[in-house]
Amino acid sequence: MKLYHITNNNAKAVAIADIPVVEYVALYNDLKERMTDSRYHVAHYFATEIERGLKFYLIILDDTTGEVLITSFIPDYYAEGLASLTALHPQFHPFEREMNELYGIPFDSHPWLKPLRFPYDRRDKESTMDSYPFYTIDGDELHEVNVGPIHAGIIEPGAFRFICDGEQVLHLEIALGYQHRGVESEMLRNDNRLRHTLIAESTAGDTAVGHATAYAELTEKLANADIGDDLKRERMIAIELERIAMHLADTGALATDIGFQLYQVACEALRTVVINTTQAWCGNRFGKSLIRPMGTNHPLTEEKIALIRKNIADVRRRYNEVREDILEAPTLLARFEQCGLVPKSEMERIGGVGQAARASGLRRDIRATHPSGFYAEELKHEPILKHDGDVMSRLATRMDEVLQSADYIESTLAAYKPAGSIPAPDYKAKFQGDALAFSLIEGWRGEICHVALTDSEGRITKYKIKDPSVHNWLGLAIAVRSEGISDFPINNKSFNLSYCGHDL
Amino acid sequence: MLFGKAKILRSHGWQYIPNLDAVTLTEEFRGFPLLTATEDSADIEHAAAICPTGAITTKPLTLDLGKCLFCGECQKCAPKNIRFTNEHRLAATRREDLIVEVGQTAPKFDTTAIRPEIAKYFGKALQLREVSAGGDCSVEMELNATGNVNFDFGRYGVGFTASPRHADGLVLTGPISQNMAEALDICYNSIAEPKILVVCGSEAVSGGLYADSPAVDRSFLDKYHVDLWLPGAPTHPLCFIDGITRLRKKHKR
Numbered sequence A: 001m002k003l004y005h006i007t008n009n010n011a012k013a014v015a016i017a018d019i020p021v022v023e024y025v026a027l028y029n030d031l032k033e034r035m036t037d038s039r040y041h042v043a044h045y046f047a048t049e050i051e052r053g054l055k056f057y058l059i060i061l062d063d064t065t066g067e068v069l070i071t072s073f074i075p076d077y078y079a080e081g082l083a084s085l086t087a088l089h090p091q092f093h094p095f096e097r098e099m100n101e102l103y104g105i106p107f108d109s110h111p112w113l114k115p116l117r118f119p120y121d122r123r124d125k126e127s128t129m130d131s132y133p134f135y136t137i138d139g140d141e142l143h144e145v146n147v148g149p150i151h152a153g154i155i156e157p158g159a160f161r162f163i164c165d166g167e168q169v170l171h172l173e174i175a176l177g178y179q180h181r182g183v184e185s186e187m188l189r190n191d192n193r194l195r196h197t198l199i200a201e202s203t204a205g206d207t208a209v210g211h212a213t214a215y216a217e218l219t220e221k222l223a224n225a226d227i228g229d230d231l232k233r234e235r236m237i238a239i240e241l242e243r244i245a246m247h248l249a250d251t252g253a254l255a256t257d258i259g260f261q262l263y264q265v266a267c268e269a270l271r272t273v274v275i276n277t278t279q280a281w282c283g284n285r286f287g288k289s290l291i292r293p294m295g296t297n298h299p300l301t302e303e304k305i306a307l308i309r310k311n312i313a314d315v316r317r318r319y320n321e322v323r324e325d326i327l328e329a330p331t332l333l334a335r336f337e338q339c340g341l342v343p344k345s346e347m348e349r350i351g352g353v354g355q356a357a358r359a360s361g362l363r364r365d366i367r368a369t370h371p372s373g374f375y376a377e378e379l380k381h382e383p384i385l386k387h388d389g390d391v392m393s394r395l396a397t398r399m400d401e402v403l404q405s406a407d408y409i410e411s412t413l414a415a416y417k418p419a420g421s422i423p424a425p426d427y428k429a430k431f432q433g434d435a436l437a438f439s440l441i442e443g444w445r446g447e448i449c450h451v452a453l454t455d456s457e458g459r460i461t462k463y464k465i466k467d468p469s470v471h472n473w474l475g476l477a478i479a480v481r482s483e484g485i486s487d488f489p490i491n492n493k494s495f496n497l498s499y500c501g502h503d504l
Numbered sequence B: 001m002l003f004g005k006a007k008i009l010r011s012h013g014w015q016y017i018p019n020l021d022a023v024t025l026t027e028e029f030r031g032f033p034l035l036t037a038t039e040d041s042a043d044i045e046h047a048a049a050i051c052p053t054g055a056i057t058t059k060p061l062t063l064d065l066g067k068c069l070f071c072g073e074c075q076k077c078a079p080k081n082i083r084f085t086n087e088h089r090l091a092a093t094r095r096e097d098l099i100v101e102v103g104q105t106a107p108k109f110d111t112t113a114i115r116p117e118i119a120k121y122f123g124k125a126l127q128l129r130e131v132s133a134g135g136d137c138s139v140e141m142e143l144n145a146t147g148n149v150n151f152d153f154g155r156y157g158v159g160f161t162a163s164p165r166h167a168d169g170l171v172l173t174g175p176i177s178q179n180m181a182e183a184l185d186i187c188y189n190s191i192a193e194p195k196i197l198v199v200c201g202s203e204a205v206s207g208g209l210y211a212d213s214p215a216v217d218r219s220f221l222d223k224y225h226v227d228l229w230l231p232g233a234p235t236h237p238l239c240f241i242d243g244i245t246r247l248r249k250k251h252k253r
């Protein structure tokens, strides 16, 4: 029996009728083996309510061939439970936890089905933020440190509980959900697609461009639309600008946490140049309003191209000075090297993605493995890999990626004469009915995946968003094990994961 | 090595903006909107229908900055009726003053609504505790930016502090997620009187896209007096700086 429908990130939406509905046991047995190979990882896995029970959809990515494997199953209504995949492959944990929290599905032999984000529509209303079941260890020598939900700085809320032996962290558990706003259900409130685009932008405001592009590409697949080369090119520029801005922010934040003010202030100023460039392009420092379905309200002009090129060249030069000095700064290296190790094998187990995975030597980068848009056609992206999996590697990945993105922007814009052919956005295009559409975008944190299902009229009936943080939060918890608790801040900054993107 | 640092310093140059009140943002920036009524209301009805947060009323034509996310789409639909200027000073001391009317040429900032003790107690120094309750991280980053090398709001004695016990007020961001509602309340009540409450970002002011979401609980705002309302998605650092400056009656112009 055929287990998967095979497609890729450039294909149009998939007719639901083309997605096999398989026996869970057969799928389970296949995944048991398949997922031991790190070329595969889970991109999304969710359940949706159907007339009688639930239907599950699973999307697996093959990084080697660029194939996307989609399957579904409908467990027997009276079935007692499903054998847990997390028990075999920890990378399934957030997905199984989510489905347990929403629908009460008992995944058999799951190590611990903890709540994921306390959504308003969770099944067990008795389970609240305050009753999160933290792991504990008994012992006279141990103590617990509770941090949050409100943290010392101006950042989003989340609760961290450390179990420490003296200064050393034995275990960190991260309880999230404080930021839950009901993003996925607000996507279904009405069919105003401008509103949907803005919801996508606000999914994680520091990744406004990434999430809005994921929404736009998904809807373009549903509308069977080809958007033209210039729009693809301009979206690439926008995504890479966002990547540069956030990597600069994180370089500065890492410097702040070790009291290295020179790098901090230099990076603050450089990030300002980049986001002010984005503001001069579209009116918003975070690129909100820039990405729209099928077109744009802010096509690049000769003047704006010249401004971007000038500013990015300047930022590249000045940032490179910072980068070179960082690589020779013994006090910085002493803190960052060999701190917060996440070996490649661990990254594979937890399904790590994005810049953090690449810092551990795991080649996960949608721009190379599952490219769409400009990345698929023009740009032959080669991911930057580091191999130590420590704080320094995560910083070094960011530093090299800034230069790489700046080069992409420069080489692309140097050869770009806008023809003025990009249309205005279209919020009304007809969507394919009874279809599943997904989009995969490499945001600055990593892999963003949006999935939508439509009914026979082409109306979206289910919208699922996965921010890369969903995979990577566990990476942070692993990184700080056996480190001094005072090294938590630099580890946290080296990942810089999204709370709202996780909590939705 | 020292050479490297000298190079960074030289390239870094002089970053801070000497007069924060003299800045004019890029033409592209969408700030205060000018509204014009026309005989034909078809465009404006279209704009009101597409507005993702219902910020526009048609009869009479108004635009609520507290709901607006400054996406600019209404201006595309009704260019004769709505034109965004790059005026970033959008703060208001009363929620209703954020509703812009036809013919209004500048934001309303009613100084009579400012409690007199604010300038008295916080005129020299003001330390704030920020709480994000469902904020999307962009407003939070802009608040961080107010203290960076460019804006350096700290030079006027305004900063953010870790403990609510050390704070003179609270800055709220986000539509107030249910799961944060209690922590927000506890934090606010941990701040000693006298204190101020600043609501920052359109999502915090009105709930924004999440105004009707069942995952949001906005009862906090029914309970406490708000001293300053700051629209924006996110609120621009200069909008925050201008609002706080005028609230403390430090405004020069």
Ligand code: SF4
Binding pocket: B047, B050, B051, B052, B053, B054, B055, B056, B063, B067, B068, B069, B070, B071, B072, B073, B074, B075
């Ligand atoms: S700019 Fe503001 S008022 Fe206009 S459509 Fe967007 S959110 Fe609505």
